[in-house]
Amino acid sequence: MRYLLGLIVGLAALWLLLSGHYSPLFYAFGTGSCLLTAWICWRMRIVDNETVPLHLLAHAPVYIAWLGWEIAKSNGDVARRILSPGRSISPTMTTRRVGPATDLGRTIYANSVTLTPGTVTVGLRDGLAEVHALTDANARDIEEGDMDRRVQAFERRGGVRDDHSHDGG
Amino acid sequence: MTALIDMASWVLLAGGAVFSVIGGIGILRMPDFYTRMHAASITDTAGMALMLAGLMLQAGLTLVTAKLVFIMVFLIITSPTATHALARAALHDGVRPQLDHDRRRHTEIEP
Numbered sequence: 001m002r003y004l005l006g007l008i009v010g011l012a013a014l015w016l017l018l019s020g021h022y023s024p025l026f027y028a029f030g031t032g033s034c035l036l037t038a039w040i041c042w043r044m045r046i047v048d049n050e051t052v053p054l055h056l057l058a059h060a061p062v063y064i065a066w067l068g069w070e071i072a073k074s075n076g077d078v079a080r081r082i083l084s085p086g087r088s089i090s091p092t093m094t095t096r097r098v099g100p101a102t103d104l105g106r107t108i109y110a111n112s113v114t115l116t117p118g119t120v121t122v123g124l125r126d127g128l129a130e131v132h133a134l135t136d137a138n139a140r141d142i143e144e145g146d147m148d149r150r151v152q153a154f155e156r157r158g159g160v161r162d163d164h165s166h167d168g169g
Numbered sequence: 170m171t172a173l174i175d176m177a178s179w180v181l182l183a184g185g186a187v188f189s190v191i192g193g194i195g196i197l198r199m200p201d202f203y204t205r206m207h208a209a210s211i212t213d214t215a216g217m218a219l220m221l222a223g224l225m226l227q228a229g230l231t232l233v234t235a236k237l238v239f240i241m242v243f244l245i246i247t248s249p250t251a252t253h254a255l256a257r258a259a260l261h262d263g264v265r266p267q268l269d270h271d272r273r274r275h276t277e278i279e280p
Contacts (some may be wrong), residue, residue, distance in 0.1 A: 006202075014239070017232060017235040017236070017239070018236060018239070020232045032229075060267075071214050071215075075188065075211055075214055075215040078195070078207055078208070078210075078211055079188065079191045079195075079211055079215075081212070082191055082192075082194055082195035082198060082199075082208055082211070083191065083194070089199075089200075089204060090269040090270065091201075091203065091204055091266060091267060091268050091269055091270075092268060092269060092270040092271070092272065093266060093270075093271050093272065093273050094270075094272040094273060095272070095273050095274040104181075110248045110249075110253065111246070111250065111253075112211065113213060113250075114249035114250075114252050114253050115210070115212040115213075115245065115248070115249040116210075116213050117207055117214060117215075118207055118210075119207075120203070120206055120210075120252055120253065120256050121253055121256075122253070122257055122260050123257060123260070125178055128274070130273060132203045132256065132266060134204055134207040136269065136270055139270065139272065143272075158246040166261075
C-alpha cells in the first residue's frame with residue numbers, strides 16, 4: 001500500500017510542477033490522470049519496491065553527489081583524450097562480478113557505469129557485468145570496484161529488499 | 170546580482186557548448202563504434218548538465234526550472250539505457266570492438 005501511495009504522491013507532484021495551471025478544472029484533470037495512471041500500474045502489478053524505490057529515496061542525494069563528481073572527473077579525462085594529438089586511448093573489455101544483490105541495485109550500478117564517460121556496460125547477466133572501457137585505466141577502475149562498493153553501500157543503507165511484494169491484487 | 174547570475178549562466182552555457190563540440194570531435198576522431206560511444210557520452214553528460222544548469226539560472230526559481238530539473242533527471246536515466254541498448258545490439262550483431270586488452274572472463278554475450 002505504501003508503494004501505491006508513494007506512486008500517487010509522486011505522480012501528483014510531477015503533474016503539479018509540469019502543469020502550471022492551478023484552477024479547479026485542471027485540478028480535476030490532474031487528479032483524474034494521476035489516479036488513472038496509478039490504477040493502470042496497479043493492474044499491471046508493477047507497483048513494488050523496484051518501480052517506486054521509496055527505501056532508497058533518503059540516501060539518493062549522497063550517491064548522486066558522489067556519482068556527479070565521478071562523472072565530472074571522467075568527462076575531463078575523456079575530453080582531454082579526445083583533444084590530445086595522437087592515440088591516447090587503449091580500448092579494453094573486462095568483466096566484473098557485480099556486488100549489489102538486488103536487480104535494482106545491479107541496474108543502478110550498470111547505469112552508473114554507462115553514464116560515466118569512458119565506460120559502457122554492454123552486458124549484465126548472471127551477476128556478471130561486461131564492460132567496454134576507453135582506456136586500460138578505466139577498465140582497472142571497474143575491476144577494482146569502487147563504484148560497485150558505493151552502490152552496495154547505497155543499497156544497504158536503504159535496506160536490501162529482494163522481495164517482489166506487490167500491492168493488492 | 171542579476172548581471173552576476175547572467176554571467177554565471179553564460180559561462181555554464183558556453184561550457185556546455187564546448188563539451189558538446191568536444192563530444193562531436195570525439196565521435197569523428199575515435200577509431201571504432203564502441204570508442205565513439207564514449208565520446209558521445211560527453212555530450213550526454215557534461216554538455217547536457219552544463220547547458221541545463223545555464224538555462225536554470227536564466228529561468229530562476231520558477232516552474233520552468235522545475236521542468237528543466239525533470240528533463241535532466243529523465244535524461245540521466247534514459248541516456249545510459251539507450252547507450253547500453255545500442256552497444257549490446259552492436260555486439261550482438263557482430264560489430265567487433267578493436268581492443269588493446271581483452272580481459273573478459275567469458276564471451277557468452279558475443280555471438
